[in-house]
Amino acid sequence: MTAMTAPAVRFVDVSRHFGEVRAVDGVSLEIADGEFFAMLGPSGSGKTTCLRMLAGFERPTAGRVELHGRDVTDLPPYERDVNTVFQDYALFPHLTVADNVAYGLTIKKVAKPEIRRRVDEALDLVCLPDYGARKPAQLSGGQRQRVALARALINRPRVLLLDEPLGALDLKLRQQMQTELKAIQRQVGITFLFVTHDQEEALAMSDRLAVFNQGRVEQVGTPAEVYERPRTVFVAGFVGTTNLLVGDLAQRLTGTPGPAAIRPERIRLLAPEALAGAGEAIAAGSIREAVYLGMHTRYTVDLDEGGELAVVAQNLDADAADAACAQGRRVRLAWEPSAIRALVG
Amino acid sequence: MRSSVRSKSGSDSRGGERAPLGLKLAALGAILFLHLPLLVVFLYAFTTDEATLTFPPPGLTLRWFSLAWQRADLWQAFSLSLRVAAVSTTVAVVLGTLAALAVVRGRFAGREMVTLLVILPIALPGIVTGIALRSGLALTGLPFSFWTIVAGHGTFCIVTVYNNVAARLRRTGRSQIEASMDLGADTFQTFRRIVLPGLATALLAGGMLAFSLSFDEVIVTTFTAGQQRTLPIWILDQLTRPRDRPVTNVTALFVIAVTTLPILLAHRLSGGGGREER
């Protein structure tokens, strides 16, 4: 594979053991140039460790890490063409914002006028012009994050790593930053690799994502693929909510003992006498619980033949009052058979 | 919201309130007990009574100050104390910082042991440290000199720097170092540009405490000094041979001043009211 067609990042069967604990267990992954890639998983799943191995702060116990075709497994972090935005931003408190941002260039002994120009450029990119003279202690959380971003991007790395960058921000700010990060990535054109435990964030921002669980990658794909066609039980349950069908219930609804899953929003809630669509599967039951969530209502339905299903319906023409008296109501559930996904594991 | 509790041992669950009067008096008493004796010394530095014992002092004078100024042996002792403190502080700063860096940032078994070893010279009674050093040094055949005093002082001063630096390192966290290396700086560059500036005030505070500790030390010094007399040893001699009490009083006042200043500065540098332990 020539350097031109080599993927931006490549993990080749990478493992990281801490004594008995396998933080990362045989991960192989390829990330293409210019991708916005997410590593998604619960805490302890190994995603952060993989990021750190790419950055150079951890050394794999086995396997190799490649950057643009070059084996960097043994290289210290300061020799890799990668920069990181840390979870706690890690700004240097004794330096001004400008000095913080310029740090990478100062180390490389770039000429002063050039540094100044690029610092201004970087601060403009993150929408913090004229903040150069301030100190990190004077900035808000969101502002610090932008400075951290500028500090990393100014070095024009070929890959940018972001370690749970939006975790410390409140909801509104987080959504705003998601949009901005996407825009910046498109503008700068480099590969972004970010780690998160928030599946909504991963779905919203990434071009492709990898779902981690207990040190292994369970699925890699676009957000649509991972959401609509989950491969394993874990992925189905972690990315969005789902109804897990096993045993008896699975046998009845799918014809095989499972495991299988169907998303709550793919099940239609009908009145008992209403007609189902052609080709739809049906089941009858009664509503055990209805939780009004503003935008939609989540129902838990006890099936007549046993088992229960969660159903989510948009509140198109229903409201809180309806939800309140829905309990006990007889309903009929209908769904497309293709909405049921067979799962592994 | 105020309430006054009458009983002495009442615990008021609404904090920030008036403490019971009895408690306040007892606390005040303790504070006075701690500080009044030194004021007595200050007072006696000015008394006209040559034996400087009678209270109230018959008169006040500045005579003793000029007398003290002319005492060559006093200046010698002072100069020795100063030099010992300076060198010991340097040794303590270097060794204490290295040890703190290793223990806080390193991953190895036995970190607790290192901490214990650093604390031991100051945890064991001075006499143990003193006599141990004396017999140890006697074994090597080294003459008791400036350097043996420094050997003693340096050893127990390490802990003050170590504690300060370790506390600061723990507060700082690793991510700054990683960020620096991520941006292209190797270990040495990171140390120079990021770690050291972050430690600056902790080093200063620890160093000043070490200076104060060394300047004032007397127990271990009696064992490790040969013929030399540091200032505290000079005062110690005066205790058992009370000839020049007025001059001793002046010296005492001076020593308090010299050792108080670094403590105040160190307190300010540590963020005032910090929990740095001895």
Add this chain to the structure above:
Amino acid sequence: MLRRAANFLFRHPRWALGLLLGPPLLWLGVVYLGSLAALLVQSFFHVDDFTGQVVRSFSFATYAQLFTPANLDIFRRTTVMAAAVTIAAALLSFPLAYFMARYARGRVRSMLYLGVILPLWSSYIVRVYSWKLILAKEGILSWFFSAVGMSRVLDAVLGIPGIGGPSLSFSTLGRFLVFLYIWLPYMILPIQAALERVPKSLLEASADLGAPPGKTFRKVTLPLALPGVIAGSIFTFSLTLGDFIIPGTIGDSSLFIGQAVLRHQGTAGNVPLAAAMTVVPMLIMAAYLAWARRLGAFDAL
């Protein structure tokens, strides 16, 4: 050039650790531990009665000498004083520590903390010296007692055998006062730290469950402050056991452990005995520390 060294250290973190730990461990290990070992070894030598020379062969003879009535007296005297000072220090410190932890805020608290720290770190020898002046017969304490008309009480106290003496500065009581004065800050700070750690919610819960303030104090505050008291007692006990300057300056000619050690290793030339005597306070403190650790005092440090 330097970069290559950095790369090497990065790839071999053990070397980096060695470079960091080496110098301090070397110094402390050789200078300090080595000396302690030398001391311990010496305690197993003994002095030949005839020649007065140190015989370098292993024996318990020197340790046997510890059990003479005179030496046992010294141990008893020192230990009793250490215990008395510890108890008195605890009693005197508690109100101040309590006030600092519970009631003092902001500037007052900062000032008080400074007020305790300063004596702790400022000159030990000057502070001892100050009491020589205070306790003198013509000094401020005598003046005070006669000013309030209590000089006869003072004389009566001085007449008590075991505590008193010809004058304050030659009495056991005098020694006691000086010890108390010097070690007081060592007791205040751990108690204050322990009291600060008592969450206010515990006291509120106690009150909420119906306990009057006195009971809350006895059942909640005091037990939680106990580790702090014990931590402070470690200092006061250990420091008293080893000190020779205070008993040498104030009080009569009865010896404390520290003075005996000094005497033996000095002109008497009996380093083995001095070493053996040093081991005694070390053993006492080791036992004390083990017991204190069980009671959780180490967390209060």
